[in-house]
Amino acid sequence: MGGLKETIYNTMPYPFKFVLLNIKGYLNKKQRYNAQFETFLKEFIDLWQADGATIKAYQKDKLVVLLTEVLEHSDWYSSIMKNLGITKAQIEQDPFKVLAKMPILEKTDRKNKVEALLNNKRETAMVGHTSGTSGSPTVDYIDRESINSSFAFWKRFHHTIGVKPYTKQVRFSGRLIVDAKAKKPPFWMYNYFDNQLLMSTYHLTETNLKHYIKKLNAFKPKLLDGYPSALYIISKYINKHHLKLSFIPKAIAVTAETLYDYQRTEIEKAFQCKVYNQYASSEGSPFITECTAGQLHLNLDSGVFEFINIKGEPAKPGEIAKLVVTSFINYRTPLIRYSIEDTVLLKSKDTVCSCGCEMPLIEKLIGREDDILWTEPKGFVGRMDTAYKGLEGINKGQIIQESPTRIIINLETDALFTKEMETLFLNNLKDRLGDNIEYKLNIVDSIPLGANGKFVAVKRKFKLNF
Numbered sequence: 001m002g003g004l005k006e007t008i009y010n011t012m013p014y015p016f017k018f019v020l021l022n023i024k025g026y027l028n029k030k031q032r033y034n035a036q037f038e039t040f041l042k043e044f045i046d047l048w049q050a051d052g053a054t055i056k057a058y059q060k061d062k063l064v065v066l067l068t069e070v071l072e073h074s075d076w077y078s079s080i081m082k083n084l085g086i087t088k089a090q091i092e093q094d095p096f097k098v099l100a101k102m103p104i105l106e107k108t109d110r111k112n113k114v115e116a117l118l119n120n121k122r123e124t125a126m127v128g129h130t131s132g133t134s135g136s137p138t139v140d141y142i143d144r145e146s147i148n149s150s151f152a153f154w155k156r157f158h159h160t161i162g163v164k165p166y167t168k169q170v171r172f173s174g175r176l177i178v179d180a181k182a183k184k185p186p187f188w189m190y191n192y193f194d195n196q197l198l199m200s201t202y203h204l205t206e207t208n209l210k211h212y213i214k215k216l217n218a219f220k221p222k223l224l225d226g227y228p229s230a231l232y233i234i235s236k237y238i239n240k241h242h243l244k245l246s247f248i249p250k251a252i253a254v255t256a257e258t259l260y261d262y263q264r265t266e267i268e269k270a271f272q273c274k275v276y277n278q279y280a281s282s283e284g285s286p287f288i289t290e291c292t293a294g295q296l297h298l299n300l301d302s303g304v305f306e307f308i309n310i311k312g313e314p315a316k317p318g319e320i321a322k323l324v325v326t327s328f329i330n331y332r333t334p335l336i337r338y339s340i341e342d343t344v345l346l347k348s349k350d351t352v353c354s355c356g357c358e359m360p361l362i363e364k365l366i367g368r369e370d371d372i373l374w375t376e377p378k379g380f381v382g383r384m385d386t387a388y389k390g391l392e393g394i395n396k397g398q399i400i401q402e403s404p405t406r407i408i409i410n411l412e413t414d415a416l417f418t419k420e421m422e423t424l425f426l427n428n429l430k431d432r433l434g435d436n437i438e439y440k441l442n443i444v445d446s447i448p449l450g451a452n453g454k455f456v457a458v459k460r461k462f463k464l465n466f
């Protein structure tokens, strides 16, 4: 739901919301989980176990189909390809070589020229809107096959972490499910058709958290998924009050925001089960998923991944790299060498995972490009979460870099945050970002959420040649 529909939904009384959400749930289920979905799911589960050569061959076949379709049916890509002299025969012979000749697709073009990008061989089955950090939403036109394959990849991920289909689950996403001003429960809504309890991420206050815990204990989900920042707030509350949950979930799957190590530790302690990280995007980027051995696998059957370093060259092992993706799960709005503005840390050497899956590994998902700070003395600094190590009394922290020499820190704290903690924290920051920098620390009542209800933990506000 987006735009006007969302506004109407938001003003409805709870019972109407419940009915509307469930009608939508029913329609979604019919659209997502059909026979084609089942076929894909089986195929993808087989590929997860397949040998490297089989996976590569599958990826190659998919790339041939995608490049051929855009050559013939997308105004944007066909004009580029014709200018480059790319032919159908070349694609069939070596699609990777053809791909390497294609220019990078930038976010602004993907957003502003979406009509030209469309692949007219496919019909739109769904239109999605994603509100970005900068004003107008990005529109996604999605075809039926892509809906089915995306959900099959998502369910394959669940399969690999031992979660069965149609499992009882709780989701914390950025959707405004109940009235934003609601002061008493319910802060959630049950979607009957997905056996899913949607919990609001906008009502997680100290006063409301006891109601969330009570509801979780009554519902007893086998899977919890969604934003790590929301799961972290609940976990911190559970751990702080030494609460014992009356259920142990099979898994917790987080997505959409950067997962920090301190969040993982807190969540695993509270729920007594493993946290699995997953990367995907509403624009239909290929998947990166964590396996039972705790490693992040590039799902090569969902697309092609390229890694570009700070200098704009192909990244070397061990480097921080910007992701450039070509996707097999959005045929209607094709992404070919798309600069998605997310960053990862590459493995320092090629390793085969002990879980048995031969899809390649990366070391870490770092986050948005503007999650990476830059200072003169230290250069690029990713993963600021380690600056919170050993500290007490910080409920939420946000680090905003205004300029190369000025950093603003907003903190939600409690009584445990003493002067000593403040000094320790500032020293941690100086160790990572350097000395000759102005650090301005604000203790605030609450840090507002960013676009789509996501929590912004780190942000660089000035442009860099990344």
Ligand SMILES: [Zn+2]
Pocket: 291, 292, 293, 294, 295, 297, 353, 354, 355, 356, 357
């Ligand atoms: Zn693995």
